Amino acid sequence: MSHDDAGPLxxxxxxxxxxxxxxxxxxxxxxxxxHLTAAGMxxxxxxxGERSGVTVEDGVRVVRVRAWNGLERKAGVPFPIxxxxxxxxxxxxxxxxxxxxxxDAFYLTSWAALTAAKLTHTPIVATQHVALVHHDSAAVGLVQxxxxxxxxxxxxxxxxxxxTMNSDVAAFARGLGARPERVRHLPNGVDTTLFRPIRDAAEQAAERERLGLPQAGVLVxxxxxxxxxxGFDLLLAAADPGYRLVFAGGPAEALSGALSGAAESVLYLGSLAPAEVAAVYRACDVFALPSTSEGFPLTVQEAMSSGIAVLxxxxxxxxxxxxxRDRVSLVNRDTETLRVRLREIAADSELRRQMGKYAREYAVERFAWPDHASLLIEAYRAAIHPKTSSADRG
Known part of the structure; x- marks a missing residue:
């Protein structure tokens, strides 16, 4: 398949x-x-999807094939069939x-697209999001x-x-046979306009009031x-009088015991739309995510772009x-370590200011979506014309 450089990709x-x-x-x-559409692609x-159909959303044609999603509902495994x-x-x-x-290579949609690309001789670019993810079910692990x-x-x-978005996943991709010179580091992007720091204390106070959050104290x-x-359960266990925990997400049932037993230290806002999530970052002081096998989650990038301290x-x-590492707190994944470090951050407003300033500057420099899209377009053109690909030359 050849592409006419005069037209859009x-x-x-x-x-x-x-x-x-x-x-x-x-x-x-x-x-x-x-962002690719905005760049002219x-x-x-x-x-x-729940039903088949074709729609146009934000200038993007979206083709949905009806799928059964019972594995996610029954076992928490997001694997549509x-x-x-x-x-x-x-x-x-x-x-x-x-x-x-x-x-990602794990899904049936990916397998179908791989087969289709081979049949039509269309070049392929891949983003591998994760390596093997630990799961409590041995069967799920074997399937992975x-x-x-x-x-x-x-x-x-x-x-x-x-x-790939981190070195562990890059090593995983190479272990599966990806040629080393073709594996490229590409962080996710983030909307640095939507996810922005608070302008002043008055704006933070207003956001807290609107969201029903307490005005006083450090919010994690x-x-x-x-x-x-x-790691939400580890964070719950690290509750402390030095700060209050704020949770956004779901399912709510997972927090029911904590909310009834520790109402003073744990607050729940429910599942929120992106604009509301951005407001919650501005209303809080510290972001904590003691996750595992994720590398660099999008929420960490959003928190950094929002200019708050990150653990x-x-x-x-x-x-x-x-x-x-003095400005982004990377800690061991255990409750006591979380509690001690969160106490230190909560007790030091100047440290939080410095961490937030560093995080915002880093996000603006490294995570802007237009830059991300430009790198993708470069890779697409190189895939279409492999003889001129810098990736193939190493």
Whole structure:
């Protein structure tokens, strides 16, 4: 397949879910699609949904294939099972596209897109979001390993570029057969205009009042799903009189015991739209996410862009980011360590100011979505014209 450089690039982006479904991969795909469209690309997203259909959203064509989502409802595993139309849709849109961009190798939508790209000889670019993720179910763990050893290996070997967000995932991709010179570090982007610091104390007070949060005291925020991987339970256990914990996300049932037993120290805001989440960052003083096997979660980037102090797990995946460890607190994943460090941060307003200032400056420099989109476009063009690809030359 050849592309006419005089016209806009046609990109088929593939994600197992897409908004309004909530989750990290779909949020990234959504933002990439919008910013690529704003840069003049023609973007079609192939995804799953409650029903099949084609819509245009923010200038992006979204093709949904009806899927069964029972595994997520019953076991908390976000693995939609699309209907038989998936492969036919994938082939149709791969034939239309100049390049196919597949988000993560784990999903049936990805396998269909990989097959379609091979059948239509359309070049592939991949973003691998995670390595193997620990799960309490041994069966889920075995399925992960089997999927990555088969479809994952085929995708990593066949992609012209493989984007990863941290060094652990990069090593994982190389272990599956991705050529080292094709594995590229690409942090997620963040909307640095939406996620911005408070202008002054009066704005923070107003946001707290509007959200029903207390005016006095240091507020420590958690944003995400209430699942063990995210460490919400560790943070709950680290509750302390020196600060109050604020949770945004779900499901609410996971917090019910804490809310009844520690109402004074734990506050729950529910699941919020992005604009409301941005306001919550501004209303709080510290962001805490003791997660595991994530590398660099999008919520950490949002908190940094919002200019508040950030505490998260000391994950080896952060190595590629070169963070100042005095300004972003990377700690061991245990309750007592969390409590001690949060006490220190809560008690030192100047430290919080310095951490927030560093975080904001870092986010503006490294996480702007337009820059992210530009790097994707460069990779797409290199995939279409591999003889001139700097990635292939190393």
């Amino acid at each position: 046609k990109v088929l982006m593939v994600s197992h879910y897409y908004p309004p479904h909530l989750g990290g991969i779909e949020n990234v795909a959504h933002a990439e699609a919008r 023609q973007v079609t997203v192939l995804t799953s 699309p209907g038989p139309k998936l492969l036919r849709r994938a082939v149709h849109w791969a034939r239309w596209a100049d390049v196919v961009h597949i988000h 390993k089997a999927v990555y050893a088969t479809a994952g290996r085929l995708l990593m070997r066949g992609a012209r570029s493989v984007f 925020l958690f944003v995400g799903r209430f699942v063990p991987k995210k 998260t797990t000391d994950d080896t995946g952060y190595a590629a980011y070169g963070l100042d």
